[in-house]
Amino acid sequence: MASSGYHEGDWYKSSKDIQGILLDISGVLYNSSDDGGVAIPGSVQAVNRLKSAGFKVRFCTNETLCTRQVLVTKLTKLGFDIKMEEVFSPIPAVCHVLRQQNLIPHLLVHTDALPDFGDLVSSKASPTCVVIGDCASQFTYDNLNNAFRVLINMEKPALIALGRGKYYKDGGQLNLDVGSFMKVLEYACGCQATVVGKPAESFFMAALNDMEVTPDKAVMIGDDIVNDIGGAQACGIRGLQVRTGKYRPSDEQHPEVRPAGYVDNLADAVDLLLSNR
Amino acid sequence: MASSGYHEGDWYKSSKDIQGILLDISGVLYNSSDDGGVAIPGSVQAVNRLKSAGFKVRFCTNETLCTRQVLVTKLTKLGFDIKMEEVFSPIPAVCHVLRQQNLIPHLLVHTDALPDFGDLVSSKASPTCVVIGDCASQFTYDNLNNAFRVLINMEKPALIALGRGKYYKDGGQLNLDVGSFMKVLEYACGCQATVVGKPAESFFMAALNDMEVTPDKAVMIGDDIVNDIGGAQACGIRGLQVRTGKYRPSDEQHPEVRPAGYVDNLADAVDLLLSNR
Numbered sequence: 001m002a003s004s005g006y007h008e009g010d011w012y013k014s015s016k017d018i019q020g021i022l023l024d025i026s027g028v029l030y031n032s033s034d035d036g037g038v039a040i041p042g043s044v045q046a047v048n049r050l051k052s053a054g055f056k057v058r059f060c061t062n063e064t065l066c067t068r069q070v071l072v073t074k075l076t077k078l079g080f081d082i083k084m085e086e087v088f089s090p091i092p093a094v095c096h097v098l099r100q101q102n103l104i105p106h107l108l109v110h111t112d113a114l115p116d117f118g119d120l121v122s123s124k125a126s127p128t129c130v131v132i133g134d135c136a137s138q139f140t141y142d143n144l145n146n147a148f149r150v151l152i153n154m155e156k157p158a159l160i161a162l163g164r165g166k167y168y169k170d171g172g173q174l175n176l177d178v179g180s181f182m183k184v185l186e187y188a189c190g191c192q193a194t195v196v197g198k199p200a201e202s203f204f205m206a207a208l209n210d211m212e213v214t215p216d217k218a219v220m221i222g223d224d225i226v227n228d229i230g231g232a233q234a235c236g237i238r239g240l241q242v243r244t245g246k247y248r249p250s251d252e253q254h255p256e257v258r259p260a261g262y263v264d265n266l267a268d269a270v271d272l273l274l275s276n277r
Numbered sequence: 278m279a280s281s282g283y284h285e286g287d288w289y290k291s292s293k294d295i296q297g298i299l300l301d302i303s304g305v306l307y308n309s310s311d312d313g314g315v316a317i318p319g320s321v322q323a324v325n326r327l328k329s330a331g332f333k334v335r336f337c338t339n340e341t342l343c344t345r346q347v348l349v350t351k352l353t354k355l356g357f358d359i360k361m362e363e364v365f366s367p368i369p370a371v372c373h374v375l376r377q378q379n380l381i382p383h384l385l386v387h388t389d390a391l392p393d394f395g396d397l398v399s400s401k402a403s404p405t406c407v408v409i410g411d412c413a414s415q416f417t418y419d420n421l422n423n424a425f426r427v428l429i430n431m432e433k434p435a436l437i438a439l440g441r442g443k444y445y446k447d448g449g450q451l452n453l454d455v456g457s458f459m460k461v462l463e464y465a466c467g468c469q470a471t472v473v474g475k476p477a478e479s480f481f482m483a484a485l486n487d488m489e490v491t492p493d494k495a496v497m498i499g500d501d502i503v504n505d506i507g508g509a510q511a512c513g514i515r516g517l518q519v520r521t522g523k524y525r526p527s528d529e530q531h532p533e534v535r536p537a538g539y540v541d542n543l544a545d546a547v548d549l550l551l552s553n554r
Contacts, residue, residue: 137419141413152444167429176422176425177465184458185457
């Protein structure tokens, strides 16, 4: 953005030091839709080129509309080289938290994602927290009321949100995301959700630790100015915004978050990274 | 609340000065439910006694699930002496605002309430604002997304909310109210709704002006600690909370709003008012 005094070239000049790349999935690798979605042009090759060049790659997504297995299968069909163990998503993270803290969840999550909760689903005991994930069309008044009633009857309402995104692009249009519905429960119950997934620091750090890369040697590439870029930067990770997915031109005037750089798409980011390798 | 140093007797000691009574409807006059609801014991007689004693009475409701006519008919069937022109509700108020400011609304309101919007419904022009009312089970993902997409595409998102209540009691249980869904749109679009209805000062003042009573000579009786009591008190009107409807014991420890008094129900409030007349 030369007009605002920002030089796009700066972020990758030190790319010889970059060892690890965190990639958002929806809006960066592919555009989702009801029929499986389509790869964003150049993204399949971009992932291959990153891996071939020796970069460590992890996929950091807040996707909770399906199981990780279904997501990986879908992306593999689109041509991506992606393995289950490279995907960091909020459900495994929240399952870890629930087990660690002995919490019994009321799950306001999409039925397609339930298998990833394993035996945490079938608990008969009274819930001690509410977990809200993206439910898309399953965000019904009844489902929201049921979660609300569980929460309002707790002495101290405990709400865990799988991400806090405002909206995402699906089927070519913007759709309300889990964060917007998290606000329903926060407001109605006078509580504040604990977020698992982006932009939680622990979530980014888990992916970095897995590839044994420190924040200063990593780049996060995403389409969400707040949760991808802002979240990564809060951990000391360079954040790069792509102009695909839910990106909107107004993001470039965001009052709080200023990415290390903008690229038109993932392929362009990889071009820049490799050109300086 | 002797324990907290509060004396319940104080609020009506000066009731000789009280000329006008504002009554919330749901949770004060009756408990609503899908089959029409039931009058709260003593409330039908309480309204009659207020009117017989010469008090001016207006009904101040944030009800937007049906037309005013349907509401008045329902309450009349339950035995209440209530006339259309005594009922102040957000839809006539917002229609006035829309006409005055030449706004074209996208309506996220219950279909049963549409007749009260008259010719404002059928406008073919592009909307210049979104109006959100209580939609109950019509708060679907699709309906919320449609309103969201209208709003996010405005240069400056203009959102008008018909009330900002968190929840209400219906069919014996708590249900999410319009304010909780207003938060979806506020968060997703980074805007703040203008509220028409309680607790807006202009709404209370319209009812007071109609009965030609000044705030210091009026009492608001409601079950909503924030919107009924807090809203009225912000206008200089005494606010009295009933322990019916959505009232919860925790309301009596509300961090910001402290009613002039509590009564078990409307009948008790009228007993106290008349005892000092």
